[in-house]
Amino acid sequence: MFGRPTDIDCDLWRTDGALLIENAISSDELAGLREAFSRCAEQAKPDWLSGVRAGTRPAAFFDLPDPMGLDDRFLEIVDHPSFYGHLMAFSEGQVIFLSPQFRTVPAAPLSYVGWHYDVHRESTPLHMIGADLSG
DSSP states (O other), X not given: OOOOOOHHHHHHHHHHSOOOOTTOSOHHHXXXXXXXXXXHHHHHHHHHHHHHHHTSSOSSXXXXXXXXXXXXXXXXXXXXTTTHHHHHHHTTTOOOOOOOOOEEOOSSSOOSOSOBTTBXXXXXXXXXXXXXXXX
């Protein structure tokens, strides 16, 4: 069964456009996702580097090809019970899963191509604004 957001959760979502769900996944689940991602990235890296050398792939970032077909753990996180009920409530039951993307970028202050196809070129895409929540 999926949990539902509380009234406070809904207020935070409306006010902030974001909601922190503490302990949404277990440390074992997170370790498994990290292991799966690292393994899949390592397997796909040679093809990506060949594409970079050939000029057919961007060097500024690396996407796992067909991530949902690479490991069942990636599928399991899509409708995880810790947040899926919230997602359903906030989207009024209109969840669309479109173009899953698992991207890595180099560890540098500027490591993105600077624009996104569905965002005006003068803005910073929200998915590229990160926060260090580790401490």
